[in-house]
Amino acid sequence: MAYRFxxxxxxxxxxxxxxxxxxxxxxxxxxxxxxxxEVEQRMANVPYDAVIxxxxxxxxxAINACASLKVICKHGVGVTNIDVAAASERGIPVLTTPATxxxxxxxxxxxxxxNAARRLPYFQHEVNAGRWTRSGDGxxxxxxxLGLAGFGEIGRRVARAAQALGMQVAFLIRAxxxxxxxxx
Numbered sequence: 001m002a003y004r005f006x007x008x009x010x011x012x013x014x015x016x017x018x019x020x021x022x023x024x025x026x027x028x029x030x031x032x033x034x035x036x037x038e039v040e041q042r043m044a045n046v047p048y049d050a051v052i053x054x055x056x057x058x059x060x061x062a063i064n065a066c067a068s069l070k071v072i073c074k075h076g077v078g079v080t081n082i083d084v085a086a087a088s089e090r091g092i093p094v095l096t097t098p099a100t101x102x103x104x105x106x107x108x109x110x111x112x113x114x115n116a117a118r119r120l121p122y123f124q125h126e127v128n129a130g131r132w133t134r135s136g137d138g139x140x141x142x143x144x145x146l147g148l149a150g151f152g153e154i155g156r157r158v159a160r161a162a163q164a165l166g167m168q169v170a171f172l173i174r175a176x177x178x179x180x181x182x183x184x
Contacts (some may be wrong), residue, residue, distance in 0.1 A: 002026055006042060009054040016052075022142040030056070040065060053082055060086035076101055099153045106157035113162075140167035150162050 002024045010033045012020075020027050028046065030038055036057040043051075044065035051058060051072045060083040063069065072087055073095045087094050115121070118138040126133040146162045148171040150157045159169040 003049040004028070004047065005050045005052060006030075006039070006046070006048045007038055007052045007054070008056045008058065012052065036062070043069070052074070053079075055081055058082045063087055063090065065091065071095065073097065102153040102157055105154050106161060109154070109158050110161045113141065113146075146172055147171070 005020060005028065007027060007029050009136045010029050010031070012027070012029070017027070022042060023184070028042065028048075030042075032038055033054065034056055036059060039056055039058060040062040042048075043062045044081045046066075047068040047073045048066050049080050051069065053072055054076075058072065058081060063072075063083060069090070069092055071093055072082060074082060075097055075143050077096045077098050079094055079096065082094055084094050117140070123133065127173060141162070142165055145168040146159070148169065151171045155171060159171070
């Protein structure tokens with residue numbers, strides 16, 4: 001039996017595409033990956049077995065409209081865009097894929113840090129305007145302290161990269177954060 005998947009984005013990584021194709025699955029993608037109404041409409045009209053959820057909201061209306069739905073899998077770990085309560089009421093498991101995109105997010109974090117510290121947009125503008133500005137007014141990250149709120153898979157990867165640049169790394173753990181949120 002071939003299963004039918006809805007991927008709530010306009011594309012899926014080649015590894016996922018290959019695995020689903022080899023399993024004989026039919027895969028549909030959204031035309032607009034930010035349109036929760038398109039998700040609701042498709043799920044009301046197509047008998048999907050599974051949803052691979054990205055960032056668009058997967059509402060109770062969408063979940064309840066698809067009587068054939070058997071499983072929801074979040075590409076990543078955060079499920080704030082999925083109505084987990086609605087899925088649970090129907091006995092539909094909501095799965096996550098820990099660390100799937102941890103390296104990508106860690107690299108983007110590092111790129112944004114370097115972008116901000118070294119003022120890359122400004123210098124790109126200067127080069128595009130035909131000027132080679134040599135004002136070294138960007139910040140070096142070496143010797144700076146990076147504060148991380150949490151130390152999960154992404155945080156650990158960002159910490160290793162920051163340490164490789166010579167940064168100090170500090171992080172808040174949940175208990176400390178909870179204590180700090182208590183009224184004084």
